[in-house]
Amino acid sequence: MIATHGFSATLTAKPAAGDRLLELLLSGLDEGSPGASEHCVVYLVSRSASDPDVVHVTEGWTSEDDHHRIFAGTAAQAIVAQVGTLLAKEPEYADHVPVGGKAAFAQP
Template sequence: MALLLTAVSGAGLVTNKDCVLYRVGRSASNPDTVYVTEGWTTKEAHAANFASPRSQALVAELAPLVTGEAQYQDEVPVGGKLNAGVVS
C-alpha cells in the first residue's frame, strides 16, 4: 500500500492536473486485497502519464503483486462527493 501511495506525494506520478481522482483502498473482508481507482481528464492523458519511464518502473515494481485483470470504465461523474487533498 505504501508503494501505491507514493504516487500522490511530492512529484508523484498522479500529482499532475490531469489526474482528478486517485484512491487506494483495502478490502474490509480481506486485508490482503487492495483496490486502486483512478480518474483522468482524458484517456490520452492517462496513457501519456503511464507511458513515462517513471510510471513504467512503478508498474514493473507492482506487477508481482497484481492478480486479475484491470477493469477500465468510461464513467462520467454526474454527482457525488470527493474531498480534496491527500489521505494517508
C-alpha cells in the same frame, strides 16, 4: 479540471504483501508520480474490509489520452513494474465515465 475518463482496479497482493502494495500505490501521489499530475483528478486507494491483501484503486483523468501519456512515462512504469511483483493474480479493471461525486478521507 474535470475527469472525462476513469477506471477502477482491484488488485490482489500475494499473501501478507497488502501493506507493501498500499504503500507503493500511495507513492503514486508523490511529486513527479502519476497521481500528482494535474491530469489526474481522482486517485483513491482503498483496502478490502475483509481481506487485507485486496486493494482497490479508483482513478479519474482529464482524458484517456492524458492517462495513457502519463502512464507511458518512466515514473509510472517504475511503479507498475513494482506492483506487478506483489500481485497474486492479474488485476481486474472496470472502466468508467465520471459524472460527478465527492470524496473526503483521512490520509494514512
